[in-house]
Amino acid sequence: MTKEQFLNELGKALSPLSHTEREKSLAYYSELIDDRMENGMTEEQAVSGLETPSEIAAGILDDATESASPQPKKPVSLALLILGAPLWIPLLIAAASVLFSLYITYWSLIISFVAVGISFALTSVACLLSFAVMLTENTPHAITALGVSLFFGGISVLLYFPIKSAIVFSASFTKRSCLYLIGKLTGKDDCKL
Amino acid sequence: MDIQLKRGFIEICVLSSMLGEDSYGYKLIRDVSPYIEISESTLYPILKRLESAGYVSVYSAEHNGRLRKYYSISNSGRGKIADFLSEWESIMKVYNYIREEYNNDKRTVSE
Numbered sequence: 666m667t668k669e670q671f672l673n674e675l676g677k678a679l680s681p682l683s684h685t686e687r688e689k690s691l692a693y694y695s696e697l698i699d700d701r702m703e704n705g706m707t708e709e710q711a712v713s714g715l716e717t718p719s720e721i722a723a724g725i726l727d728d729a730t731e732s733a734s735p736q737p738k739k740p741v742s743l744a745l746l747i748l749g750a751p752l753w754i755p756l757l758i759a760a761a762s763v764l765f766s767l768y769i770t771y772w773s774l775i776i777s778f779v780a781v782g783i784s785f786a787l788t789s790v791a792c793l794l795s796f797a798v799m800l801t802e803n804t805p806h807a808i809t810a811l812g813v814s815l816f817f818g819g820i821s822v823l824l825y826f827p828i829k830s831a832i833v834f835s836a837s838f839t840k841r842s843c844l845y846l847i848g849k850l851t852g853k854d855d856c857k858l
Numbered sequence: 859m860d861i862q863l864k865r866g867f868i869e870i871c872v873l874s875s876m877l878g879e880d881s882y883g884y885k886l887i888r889d890v891s892p893y894i895e896i897s898e899s900t901l902y903p904i905l906k907r908l909e910s911a912g913y914v915s916v917y918s919a920e921h922n923g924r925l926r927k928y929y930s931i932s933n934s935g936r937g938k939i940a941d942f943l944s945e946w947e948s949i950m951k952v953y954n955y956i957r958e959e960y961n962n963d964k965r966t967v968s969e
Contacts, residue, residue, distance in 0.1 A: 690902070692925075692927070693883060693902055693927070694898070696882070696883055696884070696924070696925075696926055696927060697883050697884055697898055699924060700882070700883065700884035700885075700926075701884065703922070704884070715898055715899075716897070716898075716899050720899070721899050724899050724903070725899075725902070725903075728903045728906075
């Protein structure tokens, strides 16, 4: 094969490439053949010592497609996701709304317990005051008031600790869930909670 | 030699042969061949990669009435060689240790 024949065949095999890339490849091999001849080989030897034009072209085209398309995502799953959007988006919104209302209900329960605790405590204080006031005037009533005061005071103290733990736990749980969700959405930068 | 290892080696070898002076395709193959197997079609994508990574710069100059493409190593190319050498210094330490232990073992076996 002559140099011209070699380059012609190579050029044809490289037709999928852009004009610039094809010219670059041809220039590279043309220069190589010339240098080999300059260093003592005949034209025949210079050409035959190389791989065949089809082998060379296959290698170049492989290399070109490797760098051109880095792992395209399967288009099918993306299409399904978009087509199904009218279905899963409302469902997602509904689910999120249910969760959110459950969450609010939970906090409302806590708040009502706090309200009960506070009102018991206030009742206790009020009864204590009336005990103090009635002590001299009407001792039996005063003692009753003291008893009631102690009763309500005791209940509110009993309620205080569990309610406080519940609030602390709920607050930290809320914080951790928010951080987790944010981390998931922004790409898991730090999973440590 | 493992093919991925070989690829990395050929790239560094090609880069290194440009250290003394700018080189061109045919000369690169001739200089590197004694040390590692390299063909014309292997060299071509390597030169493309080196150029796009900025490790070499390319220019054309006239030679005997035709244009020849010359490759010149850049500073980041030199840096890549330096990285390779320092990485391999630690590898060589391990190799020397293994070699010495192995040689000691052969001696005690033959005694």
